Amino acid sequence: MRILRLGLVQGLFGGLVGWVMGFSLVVAMRLLLGLPAAWKTGVSGPAAYEPAMVVAAIFFAIGFMVGVGSMTDWLKWAVGIKTPFHHGARIPGSPEWTRYFSVDYSHKVIGVQYGVTGILVLGVGGTLAMLFRLQLAQPEMKFIAADVFNTMISAHGMIMIGSILLGVGAMSNYLVPLMIGANDMAFPRLNAFAYWINVPGALLLMIAMFIGGWNTGWTGYPPLSAQAPVGVQYFFLGVFFIGLSSILGSVNIIVTTLTMRSPGMSLFRMPIFVWAAFATAIIQLTATQLIGLSFLMVLTQRILGMGFFDPGGVVWYEVDKWVGGGNPILFQHLFWFYSHPAVYVFILPGLGIISELLPVFARKPLFGYKWVAMSSMAIALVGFLVWAHHMFVSGMSNFLRAPFMMSTLLVAVPTGVKFFSWLGTLWGGRIEYKTPMLFSLGAISVFLIGGLTGPPLGTVTTDMNLHDTYYVVGHFHATMFGGFVFPFFAALYYWYPKATGRMYNEALGKLHFWLMTPAFWVMSLGQIFVGMHGMRRRIATYEVGLDIGTAQMMVTIAGFVIFLSVLVMVLNLFVLSWRARHAGANPWRSRGLEWQIPSPMPEMSYASLPVVVGEPYDYGKPGSTYVQFAAPTLAHAPLAGGD
Amino acid sequence: MSAIADSYQDLTRRNRMGMWLFFLSEAFLFGGLLVARFFLWGNTRPSMEPTMIGPLAVSYQIIPLLITVVLLLSSFSMNRAETAIAHDDRPTFLRFTLLTALLGTLFLLGVLVFEWGWRMEEGNFVLGRHISPTDGVYGAVIYGMTGMHALHVLSGVIMLLLLWNLGRKGHFSAREHWGVEATAIYWHYVDLVWVFFYPAIYLIGVGVHAAAH
């Protein structure tokens, strides 16, 4: 019974056991204290057992993590049993594929796990979008009830964010150690834990839809989320666990980047993607705590009655006034302190991928390497100072509006540096149009739409009109597609031959591109257009009188074309390519470290020590090399030189 | 193929960096709670009306002060334990580790029993001697802050007990005691958080009175 020995199966079993334990624990305690088993009277189903449901969900995650085996080593350490670190399959003799369904410490396996999970979750979120786009295709359609619609858009939002975080994790976990010449991450066990905690997180997000759903949008603003169905608790906890993954993963990325670079690889000789991943990790490490905290506060308000955001809870008396009522705006501050920088978490790795790929296919050095690297850091840092632009009309203090408008507009400057540097990289090159390059270029065009529609939202006066309309939806989807989806697909196509040793089908790749890019333009511009014509965000239907039916129909059709094109990619990469031709070690003639070793890569990527002797993107300079390999050795890789 | 043969020094350097990054991350969590406190309370705090401890009516201020002292002392004894193992003095290390865990438990009891006021009344557990979590933002923030901190103390105590057990079995030496160092800096970090929380909850601001209800 090989299947029963898979970590995933054992984890699900452990999760189930944990869930039942958590649920019975609360119910048993209530009964012991002489309270009725149900927490709330007058409601039936899960809502009546909300505290038990919450504790059960936490136990579910713990049970899953124990069951899957990602805590085994730590538990052994705690009682003094040494666990030697080893690469390769966990259970000797089991086939290669089982590694991907169990805890595995190799960063390459974990990267693939992240990526595949990300694509699966992307599929779920995309399917939801397709369903409610049908409802929005024509005015006054009624085939999805308002409550279900609200749950679907909320789920679409957060599930997509989860999928993007998984995709970001895939890219940084897979690529960073390879690009800096390390054999693995600094903390491989933590790395595995950070991946696996996503699974219960994503499962909770999906379960939430079926235990009453939640109608708050992905932002979960109280007081609405404090009154929403019990599904909102599973949404909070799901996000909480995915956030935990972000934090732990980013610790790993930062330490790996700082301590495990090859000899000779100074900070300014790192591939540009590593800079992007590093900047991303800084945001993830710090800001993520705040969304966890804000959701935890609503969670406790719901089950413990702690009135952080409940303005009705006035119970204290001071000199001549009543005080003690909660403030819903506090939540928005805490929430956006993460959720705005989070947007840069989503796009920075993608922009890094674009900067990484353009030089390879234009056969030219990256224009202004240091400026591009620093612009990533600048975006990350400025990103911490702009959160309140989501709150221009929220009723927050008036004097905060102008400073936050200023800081928001400042983001345009480093972003502009990136665009201009990409143009400089293309200028005078010998550009080759392979699928990854097409996706990079598509990303630039799409991200341009997203970027240029940003300043009107950052300016308070125009935002007073555009805030929470479909204009925002268009802007946001353009930045997400340009900043993440297109570059992620580019990265998939680009590193696919490296990871599998086989070449994908170029024609199907190009078909994917030519379906997706024009469709996306239509979708994005259509959303922006309807937003400027009275289409509010998050509404289940709209009146005939607004006269936007045609545009909406085009948006829906374009959405379906995008969905179809992604299916083409799945077909290409995951079905057809198993029989594809071998790719060779370096099909793109890249200078990157990872392209100098065989494909697919051996378990230990750098058995012989790479020594960096030149610049990473010196294409077109005769006689320049980036990396040389020392004699094969198993001695430990020394720490970074320089810096 | 064998593992990456990194030395204990390399690993410790990474571990240490990772630990501090984790602290940085947690700082944002606790910072967020402080922000919530100042956002919701402004320059007020719940006043500490006198309470009966045994036959004495004492200002309620004394309980947080006492548990603060306990935590401070535990930090000191943690430092002792760490210094001891760094000099290969295992008996002292074990004694002070246990003492630290004891003081940590005392702190937790201080929070649970005196500060939160868990007690039995007619066979039921009752919460909240001077303030309960449902008392508007004052109750919410106090329980939120002390609760989040107590959770970290609890995990610290568990780590200390594990550490003591390992030390008893002969683990750790002057050369290799990252486990001790990690627990120690974690424990001090928890103390550090309390350095900010204690004045924020109990000292800063004008006292506000609970309304009779």
Added chain:
Amino acid sequence: MEQGTPKRSYTRHFIIVSVLVIVVAAAAALGLQALPKFPRASTQAIVIDQMFDLHLAVIGFLFALVMVFMLYSLFVFRRQKGDERDGDHFEGHTKLEIAWTVLPLIIVLIFGVLGAQTLRQVTAAQPDEMVVEVTAFSFGWQFAYPELGVSEATALNLPVGRPVLFKMKSLAQDVIHDFYVPEFRVKQDLVPGVPTQLRVTPDKVGQYKVRCNELCGTGHTTMLADVNVVNQADFDAWVAEQRAAVSPERLAALGQELHTSQGCIACHNISGDPGLPGPTWKGIFGHEVELVDGSTVLIDEAYIRQSILEPNSQVVAGFQPIMPLTYGDVLSDRQIQALIEYIKTLE
């Protein structure tokens, strides 16, 4: 590594691209300005649309700049079949980098200043403002005109050309809503516990809709209210009609809501149980009570009004004079009347 080629001359390319950028930018800017506009109906909308047009002009230019450069490079610098050479080797240009950092910075600063200026214009107090109190609840709107004695209007009627100050609130137990009339181009959240305000000067007669713009639950989509911008004569007629329509029942309902939203409930219950800092409201109307000074008084409309406006003048025996003195400023006449009507109903 592959042999680099001798560097090409780019002067000709730059000239062609510059011309193309100018042409395309002009076309893009014109095209964007020519997009069909949503109708507008307030003076604030004019300012906001001007600001947006300015944004569109810059967007058009930048779009042209990036896309023309990119597409031109893609076409002109494409790799010929069989050409294995690398591109020209240049790593960067510091002066250029500084230029395209500093220039956008200046533009951004200008936009920041313009944004702040227009914000001041849009939010500035106007002379002769009419106050309209907006109350949002799940899932509907209610409007009151305290200066005109009109309350509980379900549609928003506004005289054209008259500046309006909306004082907005959502009920304490409710959720966040958002007041948005697309034709007015401005919006503002209504937050429980946090009063907000918004200024609009409607300048075009017509029928519009208030649309809730913050997800508020099941009824969010249909949380609409009519907006009628009418001329002064029609407005006066509407006011007269509304005034006639105020009934005690509607006032009592408002009073019930005020009981919670104004915090009365903290001290005055409606169940009749003792124990709160203030007297209960249940069954007191029309009865006599003893005051702290030993005299008795009949609880009638005048007494209740007096107790709200000057709480400490006639305190009922057994209670402390702790009621806040601020309710005279907080409550309108109509709201006080509403509380009286509500107390009357509590038998």
Added chain:
Amino acid sequence: MENIALATIILPMLLGSMILAGLWALTWLMPGEPKSGKGAELVAAPAYGPDYVRLSTKRHTAYRTGLMVLLGLAVLTIVEFILAPLNSAALMFVIMILKAAVIMSYFMHMATVWRNEEAH
């Protein structure tokens, strides 16, 4: 009024005596210091962690540092408590940051994070 009197006079005294008692107890628990000049031999092992950071620190010096830090923190806590009625959040923050700095630099050995321990 009684509360204020209690807060400003009795409690600091109580706190002070508690800390002193605690210190005394800890000193009693402490192992004996090397009486003669033999202390130097005890230092042969690396004094702190694997990275020789405090190789030169003698054990009793390290103990004394810990004690001084405790005393300093205790004094700052008392100051905090006594000055609380001034109702100055800024002052409180200064003291908090001071205490935090002391803890981070002495108890948590923050400097070790940046130390490059390749020399061994």
